[in-house]
């Protein structure tokens with residue numbers, strides 16, 4: 001496989017070894033969201049002014065054991081309100097971090113205490129849910145891993161956070177957060193890709209090692225297509241939830257906000273490299289390189305499934321179905337008479353309000369939820385993408401399963417990529433009371449119309 005080292009604007013330079021993520025089970029930790037200046041670009045470029053959790057990009061790595069009580073104080077050192085959403089965690093509604101819905105936004109200088117039980121083991125992440133396009137694009141995102149008591153037998157467990165930055169020639173974050181082209185097309189795509197905040201993440205392994213690779217996409221718009229070389233890999237979990245049977249894969253698609261846990265055996269020999277490459281229009285670029293050295297281990301049998309989290313059965317036969325139709329964006333446009341904040345508008349008026357997309361004919365939030373579900377009910381939502389762009393739909397508060405064409409159920413997920421002209425149906429058990437966001441995680445799309453909510457009472 002031809003793999004090029006990523007060049008940043010001009011030539012790339014060699015980089016130091018990646019810093020090991022700090023593990024923290026501190027019972028009462030403060031996470032401070034504040035400006036910081038970090039070397040994100042290669043060393044021959046200036047440091048970048050970012051917004052970061054505890055002056056780290058990605059933010060401080062949080063690691064708990066399943067069943068742990070998580071207690072975290074968010075301190076806001078930004079000059080604008082923020083919150084933390086704990087993406088993919090099943091937690092009480094008041095801890096979900098959606099300003100104006102589950103909590104007031106945290107004002108500059110203020111703090112908010114989050115407390116919940118780490119119920120599910122898996123790979124999760126955290127990020128602001130206020131002014132999200134700007135705050136996440138500037139660097140506010142971190143990973144939260146919950147370990148189960150008996151993890152898989154692996155030689156290493158690595159978190160690989162993929163991100164996509166829109167940088168200026170001076171390696172500063174481009175202040176284009178409301179660009180109409182981004183809002184109405186594929187979102188705010190960047191020009192510089194990092195893994196764990198580095199242009200060229202370097203790891204080491206021995207031949208035959210079995211690695212758990214926790215891939216996390218924190219980009220606000222980019223869908224990564226990853227090609228693996230020097231590895232025999234199985235997808236073991238999606239969005240934190242183990243698959244019933246690991247699936248062998250040499251390519252992995254990961255949409256914004258999604259996670260993919262791989263169990264990967266190093267097949268590269270000593271002196272060679274295993275590579276996680278990002279497939280792009282003009283070639284495949286290395287995002288993470290694993291230098292292989294030392295004595296080889298024996299070939300192993302395919303991995304066993306990870307220990308499942310406890311999920312409720314879905315009662316599809318008695319489920320209520322509520323359809324969601326996505327419309328709008330460039331090339332297709334919004335239907336006539338789309339509504340924004342209770343008022344019918346034409347497309348030009350909506351565009352002037354920065355609204356380019358609609359769910360069921362409404363741009364932005366509605367007074368009434370898309371679904372008002374009774375506790376214990378199973379809900380089905382067929383999602384039809386009538387736009388010309390892919391959308392990564394994220395449901396807060398619970399995972400869902402896709403209802404496949406043959407009536408069987410797909411894996412548990414919290415974010416589903418729906419391609420243009422596809423209809424894909426999800427089903428979930430309404431078992432977590434509260435008001436929960438259901439929105440596109442291409443954050444430019446969320447901001448310009450693609451959000452709704454679900455009530456469980």
Ligand SMILES: [Cu+2]
Pocket residue numbers: 390391392440441442445446450
């Ligand atoms: Cu979208």
